[in-house]
Structures are given as structure tokens and as C-alpha cells.
Amino acid sequence: RGRVIAMMNQKGGVGKTTTAVNLGAALARLGHPTLLIDLDPQAHLSLHLGVDHDQITHSMYDLLTDAEVAASQVVWQVAENLAVLPAEVNLAGVEAELADRVVTGAAQNVLKLKLMPLLNRVSGVGYRVSQGSEPAHEQKPDTRTPIPDTRYQFVIIDCPPSLGLLTINALVMAREVIVPMQAHFLALQGLGKLFETITMVRQGINPQLRVGGVVLCMHEKQTLLAGEVIGDVKRFLEEARHTDQPWSEAVVFDPPIRRNIKLAESPSFGKSIFDYDAACHGAQDYEKLARSVAAHRVGK
Amino acid sequence: RGRVIAMMNQKGGVGKTTTAVNLGAALARLGHPTLLIDLDPQAHLSLHLGVDHDQITHSMYDLLTDAEVAASQVVWQVAENLAVLPAEVNLAGVEAELADRVVTGAAQNVLKLKLMPLLNRVSGVGYRVSQGSEPAHEQKPDTRTPIPDTRYQFVIIDCPPSLGLLTINALVMAREVIVPMQAHFLALQGLGKLFETITMVRQGINPQLRVGGVVLCMHEKQTLLAGEVIGDVKRFLEEARHTDQPWSEAVVFDPPIRRNIKLAESPSFGKSIFDYDAACHGAQDYEKLARSVAAHRVGK
């Protein structure tokens, strides 16, 4: 069955969106039908893949707050094997909107309930985003075309930089968590808090939740500091092997994703790195990462 | 009178703490008595300057929630001309603690009320943090020594990556705002929201609040993308000249701070860049930035 991955780290600017987009695009290019869910009110993933804000009729906000809206009304096809459920800025209002359902657990479960039909089979009416070379906001989408029924092999949820209700929804729906991080001083501290949250969601609501692994983003040529941080993370994960911790099978994925300015440029053209510069280091690294992630299955 | 600067950007990982520490340390080395306030529950600024968590008796949480605690009980001397008001993880609880005073405006004003006595004159009992070469957590502070009365010429408040109550407290107390940012796609979008918040605080509570300028952090050799983003920011600020917008005198500070791994390494030794590697590019850039900031006065 398909893998459902929450791409999370409460720390800002560590590479969640860049990894969700480019790991997702790489998996799609390997032939795996892949769905990307933008769960961040900043809507960077949606912008990154050229989803035209003016053409959105229903977005993640509607999916989460309007019982009448189905995932098939929200989904966009952005490349072969690659679809997106886009977000808009109004997604920031979801917490207030669902506040009265938090204590019953209904607010934490909304994403999962709405996505389950989609994960089994979905057809949607979505835009095929044109792959011209102009910046995203200048591209015209093709006329609205139906998306064929698709069984997704990978679903990746891009989380906001927080441990609030949206991220919790991702953890309740996901079967595994991937954590992008930068190998800098204090990265390990943030990881502790993150793992604590995963443990709580697993105990409270989602017993099958596991940590798949850590992606080292914006990696600089191996400095003393990076080496120490990576060693600490690997040691921490090793010590959990054969325990019942949710990260007992988690790995530090190879390869690390090297810092590469092309990765920061491609979103301004509404493209994944593969449509922007398929030969650069950023593309090579994410392509190899996709193979590692596809091969590393956690849980049952 | 002294300058009170909020170092803010709701986006995570853009260089707020690195700039608060190293701009602060550079100003101190230029002879300006400088106070750094750690307003982030992550407490990265405090860790960066080697404040020993086990030796803290009163921190920012106590200052903001306990009417009996004065700033002089919280302050630490960390270098010549450089003092710190440290934070601990419990600072995350401040929002809940002050929730009932939000509607009256008392919760937004707590920092200012507590700091005003300090800004005029303060003496405290603080640790002089030893400047040995071992990592911060292995350093032993000297015996507790009194800090002489100090009139601070610069106060810099390091904000968390959010527009919540702690950041609002910084904006209510500050006279100017400095915004660290990375010249990447979508940086301008975040700036819009930030400026909107500044406008609201200025209209609602702090009419003297102004934007001093933007610091370009983690600057890569000028790429097409960075050039475009910087051009956009400069144009946006130019268009506000001679208006009554809070950013009408704001500049993009020179120089940009180049990406330099030394800046990421120095916190793990509990030191500013000047005590870690005073000759590296990171130190050179922050030293020049301090001169630009000191020379650029905004408001009356």
C-alpha cells in the first residue's frame, strides 16, 4: 500500500518544502505516482510548483473546514506522476475554525478523514500546469483537464514550522515521518522536542506512526561541526534499534543534500530542480535520496 | 539616548540570533555598552554566548511573569561592554501565563515596563562568563560578580520566529526594527506581513516605532536570484521615502553578511565570532555592519 510521509520539523527554513518538492518530483520521475499536500499557510510548496493562485477554486483550507468539499475538487496535476493539493494563505485560519473540535479529537483527524477516499482512488479535475520557461506567475495553465484515477504510491505532506494543529493533522494521517535538518549546532535539541511530539501522537491517536529518517539539507563540505552533529544523530538513532521507540528503524538518509543555489532558484520559476537544471548537484542529490527513501520501508 | 532595536523576522532560520549576537558583540567592541535580550524560548542567544543554564537563578520568564523580579536580577555580563538577559525553555509558557491580560494591553507592555528602569541605569549581580576555549557547557563561570551601573547605548532584542505575544512585546518596547533576511524567492512576501504587523503596533500601541533596515544574511556570491530580490527590497523601501510609513527611512544595510561556516560554528563554543575567529569573513562583515548600523539613526 502507499506510503504516507509527513515532512516535518518545527524549526523554520531547514529544507522541508525544498525536500517535499524535489524528493516528490524525483519519486515521480522514478515512476511512482506521487501526491504532495501543502499544509503550510505560507503555501510555498504550491508556489514552488507553479500552482496559479488565481485559478484555485478549492484549497486545503476548504478541504479541512468544509464538509462538502472532497479532495478530488482540490487536486492539481503538475507533472507526470505528480499531483498537488495546494494551500492558500487562508489556511492560517484553520486553527481558529476547528478550535471547538480540538478536545474531541475531531480537529486532529480532519485531514485523514478527507484524504482516505483519495488515497484509495481519486480522480479530480485539475489543471495541467504548463512547463514553459517563464516564471510561474506568467505561465497560463491549460484548460481544465480531468485527472485520471490514480493510486498514489507516495503521499508527502509539507508541514509548517510549528507543532500546532496543522502539523498534528499530518502526524495523525501519516504512517512515517521524514525530518529535514541542517547539521548545525543545536539541531539535535530541536530533534528531541520533535520526537517527543511524535511519541505523544503515536500514544494518543496514531499507533502506527514511525520515523523513517533524517535528511541532511543545505550540507556544506564536511566541517568539524557538521561531522559532530551527524555523529550525534546517528548515535541517537543507533541506540534506539530494537526498542519500541517510533525512531527505532530511522536512518540518516544518504546522500546529504549539498548546498546548491540552483535549489533556491528553481521555485522562482515554478519548477522542481529536475525541470530547472537536471544536471546540477541539487538534482543529483535528490534523485539519489529518492532511491534511498523508496528502498527504506519502516513499520509493517 | 540609547537605541532599542527589535531583531525580528517571523520566518525561521534567517539569521536573527546570529545577527543579534554578532552585531551586538561588534558594537560592544566599538565601545558601545550593549545589552542583548533573549526573547526566544529556544534560548539560542543565551546558549550562543555561553550562559550556563544551571547557574541561571532568574530568566526572562521570571522577569515577564513575576512582578517581584527586576531586570538587575536577570542580567549577565558576557564580555566587555556586553550583557545578556537570558531565556530558558520555560519562556514558551509566557503566552498562557499572560493570556488574561492580553485584551487590556497589559500583556503586550510587560517587557517595556520591566526594562525601563534598566534602560536608565542598572547594576546587577551577574556572572562574568569565562572566555576559555572549551565549549560553552564545559566552561566554569567566575564567582558571581556585581555588574557596574551601565547606561546601555544599544539594546537588541532577539525575537522568536513568530508574530506572537513575545515578538509583540519586543515591538512595543523597541524604537526601531532591524530585519535579517535571506535574499531568496519569497523573502519579499514575508516582509510584507512583517511590515503590516509593525504598522499595527505603531498605530495601536507604539507610535515611535520605525524600521531601521534590513540585513542580508547568509549571502551567497551574487546570483541572479539574490540580485533580483535585493533590487525588489530596495525599490520597495525607496518608494516609501518621505511618506509616513514606518519604513520610510529604512535601508538595506551594507555589507551583506556572507555565508561563512565559522558563523555557524562559533555558537557551539559559546562565543561570538570575534572571540572565535576575529579574522574570518563573518567577523569582518559583522564589524562593518556594526559601523553602518551605528551611523544610521532613524526617527527623532
Ligand SMILES: Nc1ncnc2c1ncn2[C@@H]1O[C@H](COP(=O)(O)OP(=O)(O)OP(=O)(O)O)[C@@H](O)[C@H]1O
Ligand atoms: N540545498 C540547498 N541549497 C541552497 N538553498 C537551499 C537548499 N535547500 C533549501 N534552500 C533554500 O533555503 C530556504 C529555506 O528552505 P525551505 O523553504 O525548503 O525550508 P522550510 O523548512 O520549508 O522553511 P519553512 O519553515 O519556512 O517552511 C529556501 O529559500 C530554499 O530555496
Ligand SMILES: Nc1ncnc2c1ncn2[C@@H]1O[C@H](COP(=O)(O)OP(=O)(O)OP(=O)(O)O)[C@@H](O)[C@H]1O
Ligand atoms: N552567514 C552565515 N553563514 C553560515 N551560517 C549561518 C550564517 N548566519 C547564520 N547561520 C547559521 O544558520 C542557522 C540559522 O541562523 P539563526 O539561528 O541565526 O537564525 P534565526 O533567524 O535566529 O533562527 P530562528 O528562527 O530559529 O530563531 C544557524 O545554525 C546559524 O549558525
Ligand SMILES: [Mg+2]
Ligand atoms: Mg516550508
Ligand SMILES: [Mg+2]
Ligand atoms: Mg533565533
